[in-house]
Structure formats: structure tokens, C-alpha cells
Amino acid sequence: MLHLNSRCAAILDAVATDIVPELATADAERWEAFHAIVDLALAERPPQVRRQFAAFLSVLNLLPLARFGAPFPRLAAARRRRVLQWLQDRAPARLRQGMWGLKTLVFMGYYSQGAVAPELSYCPSFSGNEHLHA
Amino acid sequence: MREKSYDVVIVGSGAGGGTVAKELAPLCREGARIAVLEWGAKLTDEEFACPPQGRELAMARKLYFESGGVFNAERTMTMAFGRAYGGSTVVYTGTSLIIPEKTVARWAVPGLSWEDLARRSRKVMQENNVHFLEEEAVNDNNRLFRDACERLGYRVEQFPINVKGCRGAGLCNLGCPNAAKQGTHRVQLPAAERQGVEVITNCKVLGLAEGEVLARVANPPYGLPSAWEEGEVRVTARIIVVAAGAVNSPALLLRSRLPVRLPALGRYFTAHPALILVGEHERPITNFFGHPKSFYCDHFAESHGFLLETCMYFPFTTAKNLIGFGAEHSELMRCMDRLQMILVLAIDPALPDNRVTVDAAGEPVVHYRFTEEVLDALLESMRASARIFFAAGARRIHAPAGEKFFIEAHEAHRLDALITRRRLLPGRISIASAHLMGGCRMGDDPATSVTDAWGQVHGLPWLFVADGSLFPRCSEINPYVTIMALADRVAERVRTRLQEGRTA
Numbered sequence: 099m100l101h102l103n104s105r106c107a108a109i110l111d112a113v114a115t116d117i118v119p120e121l122a123t124a125d126a127e128r129w130e131a132f133h134a135i136v137d138l139a140l141a142e143r144p145p146q147v148r149r150q151f152a153a154f155l156s157v158l159n160l161l162p163l164a165r166f167g168a169p170f171p172r173l174a175a176a177r178r179r180r181v182l183q184w185l186q187d188r189a190p191a192r193l194r195q196g197m198w199g200l201k202t203l204v205f206m207g208y209y210s211q212g213a214v215a216p217e218l219s220y221c222p223s224f225s226g227n228e229h230l231h232a
Numbered sequence: 233m234r235e236k237s238y239d240v241v242i243v244g245s246g247a248g249g250g251t252v253a254k255e256l257a258p259l260c261r262e263g264a265r266i267a268v269l270e271w272g273a274k275l276t277d278e279e280f281a282c283p284p285q286g287r288e289l290a291m292a293r294k295l296y297f298e299s300g301g302v303f304n305a306e307r308t309m310t311m312a313f314g315r316a317y318g319g320s321t322v323v324y325t326g327t328s329l330i331i332p333e334k335t336v337a338r339w340a341v342p343g344l345s346w347e348d349l350a351r352r353s354r355k356v357m358q359e360n361n362v363h364f365l366e367e368e369a370v371n372d373n374n375r376l377f378r379d380a381c382e383r384l385g386y387r388v389e390q391f392p393i394n395v396k397g398c399r400g401a402g403l404c405n406l407g408c409p410n411a412a413k414q415g416t417h418r419v420q421l422p423a424a425e426r427q428g429v430e431v432i433t434n435c436k437v438l439g440l441a442e443g444e445v446l447a448r449v450a451n452p453p454y455g456l457p458s459a460w461e462e463g464e465v466r467v468t469a470r471i472i473v474v475a476a477g478a479v480n481s482p483a484l485l486l487r488s489r490l491p492v493r494l495p496a497l498g499r500y501f502t503a504h505p506a507l508i509l510v511g512e513h514e515r516p517i518t519n520f521f522g523h524p525k526s527f528y529c530d531h532f533a534e535s536h537g538f539l540l541e542t543c544m545y546f547p548f549t550t551a552k553n554l555i556g557f558g559a560e561h562s563e564l565m566r567c568m569d570r571l572q573m574i575l576v577l578a579i580d581p582a583l584p585d586n587r588v589t590v591d592a593a594g595e596p597v598v599h600y601r602f603t604e605e606v607l608d609a610l611l612e613s614m615r616a617s618a619r620i621f622f623a624a625g626a627r628r629i630h631a632p633a634g635e636k637f638f639i640e641a642h643e644a645h646r647l648d649a650l651i652t653r654r655r656l657l658p659g660r661i662s663i664a665s666a667h668l669m670g671g672c673r674m675g676d677d678p679a680t681s682v683t684d685a686w687g688q689v690h691g692l693p694w695l696f697v698a699d700g701s702l703f704p705r706c707s708e709i710n711p712y713v714t715i716m717a718l719a720d721r722v723a724e725r726v727r728t729r730l731q732e733g734r735t736a
Binding site: 116117118119120135139142143179182186187191194195198199201202204205206208209210211212213214215216217218219220221222223224225226227228229230231 | 281283284285286287288289293298299301307308368369371398399400401402403409410516518520521522546547548550551552555556557558559561562565566567568569570655657658659660662
């Protein structure tokens with residue numbers, strides 16, 4: 099990824115599988131599409147936002163050290179979930195907002211892939227009215 | 233630097249700019265030169281026909297500022313507004329309502345009457361082929377909402393919509409692939425161009441002063457190339473009409489350092505903060521087939537400060553509007569064909585500190601904080617929507633302020649305990665806005681308003697505003713028809729001003 103260093107990219111990949119479990123078993127093509135979408139989204143944001151996002155990933159990485167004695171990617175799934183749940187529900191506003199931004203980016207990277215749509219039972223048609231009474 | 237010369241320059245081609253262009257177009261026959269400068273691109277019909285799978289991001293990038301996810305400074309809300317030939321009228325659902333009389337009374341703008349706005353609204357609604365969708369074209373998502381509201385005794389109304397030849401693609405918010413939606417890109421702008429108005433796309437206006445506009449043309453890698461060569465251009469004009477929307481119009485005026493003091497400029501910004509809520513049915517319903525928005529419920533507008541509308545969004549938009557992550561989130565996302573959706577719009581107050589400013593580069597920054605009343609309204613809206621979902625037969629629902637991810641049908645009697653204020657934290661739940669209003673509000677006092685009741689900026693007879701930024705408070709309904717009605721007034725005043733110039 100061009101807009102995240104390799105350390106941040108690794109943290110993102112780890113947390114992405116907690117946010118969208120399907121990514122844990124996704125093939126290389128789907129991961130490639132995920133990275134391309136996230137990278138483009140970061141490219142379109144101001145440099146300051148990219149820096150804030152990278153900083154948030156670093157905080158996420160180190161946050162569990164004090165409580166669990168290991169960085170985020172090395173935690174067991176249940177502990178990772180606890181960390182993310184805390185960031186979403188109870189963290190101070192800035193961290194909460196960071197978590198929201200992280201989730202949004204991961205959802206964008208996965209759910210905006212056209213190939214995913216059939217697995218969501220989502221199959222719109224340009225002639226949708228023809229399907230209304232089928 | 234290249235130079236161009238016009239009698240009137242209109243900045244923006246959406247509901248406001250497109251209407252002004254069309255209304256002034258007959259003046260071209262008398263020799264008037266009129267240009268519309270539009271930041272966005274004009275997409276081809278082939279581009280609008282981008283396949284449904286994967287369309288969400290591809291079209292959002294082409295049709296919205298920052299793909300529809302512009303943050304407020306507090307990072308608690310995202311704002312979606314269009315950037316294209318046709319502005320936001322390319323990406324709305326075409327819902328066409330006349331502003332309520334009581335709302336105009338609350339606006340309290342001297343010289344602006346509801347009767348005048350209603351008359352002009354009816355005119356633009358006729359132009360735009362506004363009508364009710366026939367019953368057989370109403371999908372389950374909409375029908376379930378209407379029937380449930382009626383069962384619960386909530387007032388529910390059908391939206392008139394501005395489509396022609398709608399085939400029910402359900403993709404209105406990503407640009408209609410069937411050219412059915414009658415936005416300014418299909419109606420007003422082509423009409424204006426036929427009469428001699430020039431529409432210059434891919435043209436960002438950098439600043440303005442009396443008699444001139446500085447702009448830059450840059451073609452993106454999509455859409456038709458601009459009619460002008462790339463690079464900076466100085467455009468002279470006797471009259472300038474700013475119709476760049478409630479974020480970019482105040483920003484443009486702020487960075488232009490106008491020779492008058494306008495303390496209200498950028499202030500009193502309102503947004504109809506919105507939530508997308510979902511209920512899950514046992515079996516598939518028709519939701520992404522058919523027009524997505526047929527009904528609204530204004531039952532709670534006066535009592536609780538919110539409106540409910542039907543809606544149907546796309547996978548990524550849906551995913552980011554659910555709270556949570558992981559297995560439960562994924563489980564809900566895998567049954568999109570069973571989701572019923574409701575859009576909540578909070579009726580927010582116009583406050584001086586909710587405002588648009590510009591940063592050091594002159595780019596807009598939106599400062600917006602939710603009042604306690606707005607948060608209360610959003611909370612109540614989740615409970616009301618849950619009641620509607622369950623009355624419609626949903627097996628379970630998801631509320632962003634829920635104490636748990638799913639609330640089951642058998643828990644419907646405990647909604648007050650299960651959907652709580654402590655869970656409604658800005659920055660935790662996803663709040664969005666697509667109705668951006670205010671910032672150049674109308675009024676007669678230059679201390680608290682920016683323009684008069686005809687859109688002329690106080691003290692500057694050569695400068696007008698013609699978009700949603702004119703609203704002194706929020707519209708309390710979907711705003712595009714009201715923007716067009718106001719733009720129609722602005723065009724009338726500009727016409728008079730041009731004639732005064734000729735006879736002077």
C-alpha cells in the first residue's frame with residue numbers, strides 16, 4: 099500500500115479481519131481489491147487525515163500492551179474484540195472517532211467490492227421494476 | 233492569464249444554479265452572455281450505466297465531494313453533496329415537496345411569503361414531471377413502511393417524485409442509469425444551453441470580486457472534457473450568482489474577502505442530521521428493486537423534531553451505518569434482500585456557532601455540534617422506527633443506540649430500555665447529512681443575515697446567492713424544490729437588475 103507504511107498496513111490487515119470476519123478467509127484477489135480501495139481512499143484524503151489514521155493504528159497496536167502484555171496483532175481474538183469494543187463504546191472522543199474512521203475504511207474496502215455483492219444477497223438490476231412482482 | 237467576458241456568471245449547476253440558468257436563458261436571444269461554471273464533470277450516459285455491482289464507490293467518486301464522506305471539523309458527521317453537471321440533483325432521489333407554510337412562517341424573512349414559494353414550487357414541479365408513483369411500482373420496503381405507519385396511527389404520506397420513464401433501478405443516489413430522474417442535468421441545463429447559456433464543467437471558482445471571477449479548469453479522468461482549456465482563467469461579469477451549495481457558497485464568499493462586513497456569513501448552518509436504520513424480515517422482500525423512496529412520516533416533526541422516510545442504500549453505506557463489527561454485523565450484512573430501511577432526518581436548529589469557515593488554503597471547514605435536543609430526537613426516532621419495523625413484521629431490528637446489536641420481535645415492548653441515550657454518542661454512531669442548508673441566510677438585518685429576501689448579498693448589488701445556503705433555518709422537508717423556488721426568485725431579481733443596467 100502506497101499510503102501506509104508496512105507496519106501500519108500489517109496492523110490494518112490484522113484488525114480488518116476482526117471487523118469483517120470474511121476477510122480472514124478471503125483469497126488473494128479479494129485482499130488485493132481491499133488494499134486498492136483503502137489505498138485510493140487514503141490518497142483522496144488530505145495528508146493530515148492520513149497522518150491521523152496512521153497515528154490511530156499505532157495507538158491501536160500499543161494500547162493492549164499495558165493490560166494484556168502484547169501488541170494488538172498478537173492478541174487472541176477475544177481480547178482483540180474487547181479492545182475494539184472499548185474503542186467503539188467507551189474510549190475518549192478522539193479515539194472513538196478514530197475507531198469509527200477505521201471501521202468505515204475497512205467496510206469500504208470490503209463491502210464496495212462488486213464481487214462481494216452476491217454473498218450479501220444484493221443483486222440490483224437496472225430494470226428493477228420487472229422484478230417487483232416476479 | 234486567459235480572459236472571458238459575460239453579463240452573468242452563475243457558480244454551480246445544481247438545483248439553484250441550474251434554475252437560474254434556465255430562467256435567464258431567454259435573455260441570450262437579446263444578446264446577453266451567460267455562463268455557468270461547474271466544478272464537477274459532465275458524465276456520459278455510458279458512465280451513468282456503470283454496472284450495479286461495484287457501482288457504489290465508482291459513482292460516488294465521480295459524483296460527490298470526497299465520495300460523499302466530507303467530515304465536519306468535530307468528526308462526528310459525514311456530509312454528502314454532489315459535484316457534477318447538475319450538482320446534487322444528479323444524486324438525490326427526486327422527492328419533490330412544497331415547503332410547509334408553518335416552516336416559512338418560522339423562517340420569518342420579511343418579503344418572503346409562503347404563497348410566493350408555493351407558486352414557484354408548483355411551476356418547477358411541473359417542469360420536472362413531478363407525480364406520484366403508481367401503486368404497482370411501490371416495492372415491499374415502501375409498502376411495509378406505509379402499512380405499518382397506518383397500523384400504528386402515524387401520519388404517512390406519499391412522496392411526489394420527479395422521474396420520467398423510471399425502471400426502478402433503485403440506484404438514484406448514485407446517478408440514475410436510465411436517465412429517468414429529472415434533475416437539472418436533464419431539464420434546466422439542457423434547456424438553458426439550447427438557448428445559448430454556456431455551461432463550463434471541470435471549472436472550480438477560486439475567488440470573486442466586483443466584476444470578475446477567478447477560476448481554474450482541470451479535467452478529471454472521467455466525464456467529458458471542459459469546454460475551456462485547462463488552466464486559470466479570469467472571467468468578467470456584471471452580475472455574479474453563487475449557487476455552489478451550503479458548504480461551498482459561504483466558503484467562496486469567505487475566501488473572496490468582500491468589501492462589506494457580513495458577520496452572519498457561514499453561520500446558522502443546518503444539516504438535517506440523518507440515521508439509516510434497518511429491520512430484518514424472515515423472508516426476502518423487494519427493497520433494492522424499484523424506486524427507493526415513496527413514503528414519509530412527519531407524525532413526529534412537531535412533537536419530537538424528526539421525520540422518517542423510506543430508503544434503500546448500498547452495501548458499504550449500509551455497513552458503515554450499522555454500529556458494531558464482527559460476526560453479528562457480518563450476519564446482518566449477508567441478508568440485504570431481507571432488510572427494511574428507514575432514513576431519519578432530525579430537524580435541527582439554526583445556531584450561529586454551527587458554521588462554515590475556511591482554512592488557510594481557503595477550503596471549507598464545517599463546524600457542527602449536535603444539540604441535546606437533536607440527540608434526543610435521534611434517540612426517539614430509533615424507538616419510533618423500531619415500532620414501525622416490528623409492526624411491519626420484522627423478526628429483529630438493529631438500532632445504533634441499542635444496548636445490544638439485535639433487538640428481537642419478542643422484546644418490542646422494552647424498546648425504551650433497549651435503545652438508550654447513553655449509547656447515543658457522537659463519534660460512536662454513524663450520523664450523516666445530505667440536506668445542507670444555511671450559511672448565506674436571507675433576512676433584512678445585515679447583522680444576522682447575508683442576503684435580502686431576493687438573494688442579493690447585503691450592500692453588493694452585483695452579487696447574488698441562489699441555493700440552499702439561503703435558508704435561514706432548516707427546511708423541515710427534502711429541500712430541492714424550495715431551492716429551485718428561491719432560485720426562481722433570484723433569477724427574477726437578476727433579470728430586473730440587468731434591465732436596470734441597460735436603461736441607466
